[in-house]
Amino acid sequence: HERLGVLLGVPVFASDAISSCAYATDEILIGLSVAGVAALTLSVPVAMAIVVVLVLVTLSYQQIIRAYPEGGGAYTVAKENIGRRAGLVAGAALLIDYILTVAVSMTSGVENLASAVPALVPYRMWLSVLGIVLLTWLNLRGVRESARVVAVPVYVFIATAGTMVLLGLGRVISGDYQPYPLPDLQPTHHLGAWVVLHSFASGCVALTGIEAVSNGVQAFREPHVRNARIVMAILACLLACFFFGMSTLSRAFHVMPAPGTQTVMSLLGRKVFGETWAYYLLQFSTLTILILAANTSFQGFPRVARLIAQDGFLPRQLANLGDRLVFANGIALLGAIAVALVIIFRGSTHALIPLYSVGVFLSFTLSQVGLLRRWLRERPPGWFWSVLACAPGALATGLVMCVVAAAKFVYGAWMVVLAIPGFVRMFLRVRQHYDAVARQLTLEGFERPKQRPTxxxxxxxxxxxxxxxxxxxxxxxxxxxxxxxxxxxxxxxxxxxxxxxxxxxxxxxxxxxxxxxxxxxxxxxxxxxxxxxxxxxxxxxxxxxxxxxxxxxxxxxxxxxxxxxxxxxxxxxxxxxxxxxxxx
The missing domain is CATH 3.40.50 (Rossmann fold)
Structure with missing residues (x-):
């Protein structure tokens, strides 16, 4: 098993943590655009508010890494510290999150590719389906990327995206830049608190995946807790810089994405690099890191499903290793549902985003509340400062979850709001079945038949x-x-x-x-x-x-x-x- 240091830990977990900057700024701008071009000036303050939430969440998850060095997924933390029902809610949210990560990452990657090669725009949906099918097949075959192989495309993305942000900000500061013409946006809504909250809720997808390091603490070399915390801090800084930098540049360059045809990443890349090899490298590396983000779900989804199945709340087949030492049933199920979502939503990242954030912030909140209860119950040395570090994050993610659910409810979040209790109900029914089977099969109090049946x-x-x-x-x-x-x-x-x-x-x-x-x-x-x-x-x-x-x-x-x-x-x-x- 390949243990990771900081240098390799960053690229291994980066695909989950920073790939969301490829579509988060797009969602902020699209959310504000309904109030006209003047509303786009609020994109930078909205991005700043999201960065504040990112800092609070990062501080909280630093505490989770310290408290759960064996890996503190939301399901485990909530189950142990709040109760079985809370653990099942967190498990449902995680499974939905993994499914949507595959769908959103793949569609966003294809959209970035289509931005560079417009001839592919009509085939976005089927290219996304093909990508998911190939990822499913590779994972069923037991293909595992090594840390060194993953490091190359991830560091290429970090280098190209970072260069784009730094060069772009340098030009803005010096005044040596030519923005796009102001977009012609006809306002359909009054610029009020609701539009701003809707944009904030859309942009909060930037935080998806930041918890990945806390689930993989055991992958690091000793001292694994220290290394994991360093990597998480680095990834949070990279995400904040990329996300806020791109939001700032979008405001300066008058960028307005066109869902399905042109992304913020592509439009900024064209302004900074021009139609050069650097622009195409940026788009290709963006596609690569989004594919890697989708691929991490093919490891995370079966792992969470296995934990829930081992507790008797999902079919036991999901806990079984296949002949290639992979959880084949979980991988196949994830691939099938993700393909269905891509087809239903016609391969549109913007249409899928409203489903995304509710489950993410619900699992954030349950993890942090569970950790707070642990600190307050056990009171280890330094517990008071740990509570102070964790409580703001729990409060912030809880409020964000409510905002996201309310602002995105009619746009599709209602499906997740209904799906999570539906999943929990399914978990409980599965457990009831297994308990009933066990009661009828147990040999406790059973007497052997005294005569053979005819x-x-x-x-x-x-x-x-x-x-x-x-x-x-x-x-x-x-x-x-x-x-x-x-x-x-x-x-x-x-x-x-x-x-x-x-x-x-x-x-x-x-x-x-x-x-x-x-x-x-x-x-x-x-x-x-x-x-x-x-x-x-x-x-x-x-x-x-x-x-x-x-x-x-x-x-x-x-x-x-x-x-x-x-x-x-x-x-x-x-x-x-x-x-x-x-x-x-």
């Missing part, structure tokens, strides 16, 4: 062939009470079958089951139910032949599958399949 073997026979003969021989090994049954849809064919049956199986009766409506399944079910009144157990042995090639199976009817499905819920009925293999 049994009859029922063999449905459609026709007489080699597979049927072998199936009857197997049935004789199960017991002496054997009944062969045939659903009669043609009397002449049934009489011919009986004559052949007497030649091959004279010791076993062949019973005809009338079927006036030509149903092949219902007569067998009714006969089995009748047998259950005479025997404790009915064993239904279904003969079937297996062809050599998969497509050949489509040439034969699937009555065995239908019969099996219909019988599986009958109490006291056991279903066996006798498969006779045919040569390909």
């Amino acid at each position: 049994n009859v073997v029922v063999v449905p026979v459609a026709s007489l062939h080699r597979g049927t003969v072998f199936a009857m021989e197997y049935a004789k090994s199960l017991g002496k009470n054997i009944r062969a049954v045939h659903v009669v849809t043609n009397e002449e064919q049934f009489e011919a079958l009986k004559r052949r049956w007497q030649q091959w199986e004279p010791d076993i009766p062949l019973i005809g089951l009338p079927s006036p409506y030509r149903s092949l399944v219902r007569p067998v079910i009714e006969y089995v139910i009748a047998m259950r009144t005479q025997f404790d157990t009915v064993t239904v042995l279904i003969p079937e032949f297996v062809v050599g090639r998969w497509w050949e199976q489509l040439l034969h009817n699937q009555s065995a599958i239908l019969l099996d499905w219909s019988l599986r819920h009958l109490k006291g009925v056991q279903v066996l399949h006798f498969r006779y293999q045919l040569e390909p």
Whole structure:
């Protein structure tokens, strides 16, 4: 396992923490644009307010790293310090956050690519779908990027984006720059508190991913807590500088993004670098870091799903490692849902953003409130200063969560507001099921049956062939009470079958089951139910032949599958399949 120092820790966690600057400023400007061009002057104050929240959150998560050196995900912190229900709420928020990270990062990356190559604009949605499918496939194959491989594109992005911000600010300070023409925006809303709050809520997506370091403390070299805190501080500084710098430059250069065609990153890059190799390097590195951000969710989502599944609140299949030592079920589920979201929202990052921030800030808040409760309960040395560092962050993220939910509710946040309690309800129902199964399977207070149950073997026979003969021989090994049954849809064919049956199986009766409506399944079910009144157990042995090639199976009817499905819920009925293999 590759342990990380500060130099490699920055790029490994940077994709989560700083990739959001690729679309956060866009959302602020789009949110303010509804009040006309004059409202765009507020983009810098809004960005400053978001940076203040970023500082408070960073200080709080520094405390979480110290308190949970084994990795303090929101699910664990909330469950241990607030309660099981709070942990499930945090778990639901995290799963939704990971799903949206994949969808938003991929669509934003494709939009930045399309900004540089306009011919790709009509294919944004399908390029995003293709990207998610490829990421899903790679993760199912067990492909893992090494820290050194990831470091190259991340540091290229940091270098190119940082150069763009520094050169742009230098030109603004010196006055040697030519802004874009002022955008022609027709106001549709009055510039009031609601528009500003809506813009603030949109821009808060800048904070998504900043908690990633706290979930991966164990990935660092010793002293891992100190190294993790240093890396988180560096990433918070980079994010603040990039985000606030881009917001400031957007105001100075009169940048107004066009959702789906031109991003702030592309427009600023063109002004600073021109149509040079540096501009295309910036756009390509932006696409790369957003793909890496999406890829981190393919590791985070299965991990959280595994924790919840181990506690019995999700299907246990999500806790199972696949043959390539990956949580294949969680990876496939994440990929499928992310693809569905991209298609539903037509590959638009702007349309997906309203769904994004509610779950993020809910998990922020629960983590910090959980940590506050721990400090107040245990009161370790220095607890008072830890509370002072953590409390403002918990208050700030709680308020931001309310603002985001209210401001973005009609734009799509309502889906997440309803989805989170829906997820929690699903978690509880899954746990109720597992508890009920455990109660019925436990050997506590159970006594072994004092006598063996009576049994009859029922063999449905459609026709007489080699597979049927072998199936009857197997049935004789199960017991002496054997009944062969045939659903009669043609009397002449049934009489011919009986004559052949007497030649091959004279010791076993062949019973005809009338079927006036030509149903092949219902007569067998009714006969089995009748047998259950005479025997404790009915064993239904279904003969079937297996062809050599998969497509050949489509040439034969699937009555065995239908019969099996219909019988599986009958109490006291056991279903066996006798498969006779045919040569390909």
